[in-house]
Amino acid sequence: MTLFEIIILAIIQGLTEFLPISSSAHLILPSEVLGWNDQGLAYDVAVHIGSLFAVMIYFRADILSLTGAWFRHGLSQNQTTDSRLAWWIIIGTIPAVMLGFAFKDFIELYGRSALVIAITTIGFGLLLWYADKKATQVKAVHQITWKNAIFIGLAQAIAIIPGTSRSGITMTAGLMIGLDRESAARFSFLLSIPVILGAGLLATLDLLQAPNAVDWNALIFGAAFSFVSAYACIYLFLAWISKIGMLPFVIYRLILGAALLLFVFI
Template sequence: MTLLEIIILAIIQGITEFLPISSSAHLLLPAELLGWVSQGLAFDVAVHVGSLLAVMIYLRKDIIEMTHGFFVHGFSRNQTEQSRLAWSVVIATVPIIIIGFLLKDWIEVNARTALVMAVTTIGFGLLLWYADATAKLQTKLQGMRFSHALIIGCAQILALIPGTSRSGITMTASLMLGFDRESAARFSFLLSIPAILGAGLLSTVDLLQQAEPVDWTALFYGATFSFVSAYLCIYLFLSWISRIGMLPFVIYRLCLGAILLWFVFV
């Protein structure tokens, strides 16, 4: 890849990983529009590392408090707010681990198409609009129950379908459960940590089974630009989401879905 391709793809990954607009659909567009080849497994791992570092550094206070609460109170009857939140992340992550392990290969072969991405981008975009328009926006993150976490975790399974958007479907589920927009986004970002870590580990395992040469310069730039774009994305999204709502992202998804449909049928 050229330096320009590295920068553009890394920025796309960093931004779309956390916005409710589908990273897989966006990474398909450069190949369709510009004829770029696949970035390869090593680059995929690098940009995931950049995104993971960004969300962990931004949410470092929450992570430290949750980790402390989990190990101190997580196995006692006297659960704290932070230990319950840590358990909620664990509970919400289990469903996608199980289903992802069972269906990963089938999805890669049968569902990673422009048509599937177009349909899911539009369909789940409309569902996000409905959830946001009808949301009560009353429950804070501190009110997260284990039943809420399980429902959100089951919804996250849908993110295995390309074009759905992991952040989009988890925010949609949270809004439908009555959480306010910032709490829905923050829990989605917390859930992204094990999700990105798992995806990165799977890509690393696949990478180790190949004998391709590694371009360390490309990986460094990929991780760096992914980190910077992801960090700025998280900061701006959490700062603005309570005011602007989800409608701008819904409109964007509808436009993106229309473009993907154009590629399919034209």
């Protein structure tokens, strides 16, 4: 990988991890469309660590509050709004973990193609548009119930299919249950933390078993640029989403999906 490729892929990862447009799709596409070499497992770990640090630092106050409330009240009958929300994040993570383990090899074998990405990019983009158009936007994030958490968690599990977008499908589910746009995005970002952390740990274990040499400069640059772009993305997205809605991202997904279909069939 050249320095240009390292920086561009890191920025793509940081932006698309939290925008509803699919990070996995955008990291697969350079090798499919531009003929770039696959970035490799070590680089994937580095850019995901950068994204993880960004979301954890941005939501550091929420993380401390939720964690403290869960340890104080999570196992008692006197639940607080924060301890309940912490439980909903735990519950919402379980489906993604189970389906991720069950279908990881199948997805790696059959799901990482431009055609699959094109179909899921368009299909789930239209679903996001429908959810945003029909959304009642009457609930805040602390009004989520355990049934809502399971529903959003099951939606998150679908994101193992490249092109779906983990943030996109969880925001779609959040809008469907009546969350306002900012709350849907906030819960999606909080829900991403254990998933990204778990995926990063698994990838790190695989990396430790790999015999290849590690390009530490690529990893450092990748993590740094991923962190900066992810933090900026979270900040701007939460500031703007209530005003601009999901339509710009839907339009982008439709254009991207159509371009991929042309690439596949022409």
